Amino acid sequence: AQSVSQHNHHVILSEAASLELGCNYSYGGTVNLFWYVQYPGQHLQLLLKYFSGDPLVKGIKGFEAEFIKSKFSFNLRKPSVQWSDTAEYFCAVTAFTGTASKLTFGTGTRLQVTL
Amino acid sequence: GAVVSQHPSRVICKSGTSVKIECRSLDFQATTMFWYRQFPKKSLMLMATSNEGSKATYEQGVEKDKFLINHASLTLSTLTVTSAHPEDSSFYICSAPLGLAGGDNEQYFGPGTRLTVT
DSSP states (O other): OOEEEOOOSEEEEETTOOEEEOOEEEOSSOOEEEEEEEOTTSOOEEEEEEOSSOSEEEOGGGOEEEEEGGGTEEEEEESSOOGGGOEEEEEEEEEEOSSOEEEEEOOOEEEEEEO | OOOEEEEOSEEEEOTTOOEEEEEEESSSOOSEEEEEEEOTTSOEEEEEEEETTSOOEEOTTOOTTTEEEEEEETTEEEEEEOSOOGGGOEEEEEEEESSSSSTTOOEEEOOOEEEEEO
């Protein structure tokens, strides 16, 4: 079974600082990788996803992530965070089982951006 | 984008009673929906896969007799927490993939239901 690790549980940054959130997964086969964001009081939204092709994926709101297969990593980055980026960020992976793609989530990273 | 709704958004019930949570895909059909449970400061844990027209598939450790799932139509799945106990208090979230539930189809999440059992 696949698993996902997010090592940063709580990150506090000042506005304009650069962001990198770590995500490592464990699975021997082909996976699809996702980053979801949950703003306070709102539902989970997709930030970006990687299925195949260019390992550097660009998502919404200036976020990007790089898939490094050799490191089983899919770290999320943003060059300059804004106060509105304050949210919970979840890395997730699906391993297609042939009938349904089940998402396995990491424990989440709470990002707090201060003014 | 696709929209998934949940009802109710918040429910408080007494220990021993049953609670039903609805998950609806508002503008698309979903043959498969997923139910998750989110513990405070922890990740989302997949509980079960709801399949329209057939039995739900439960993850290991999830009691199927306690968490009853019914996928009544292509736009509605329900989760009933039977004989609820305080330890069932949690945030329950559903999701539905747009298109076939496989491969590269994005899942859309409902806003969640906060269940508190007193």
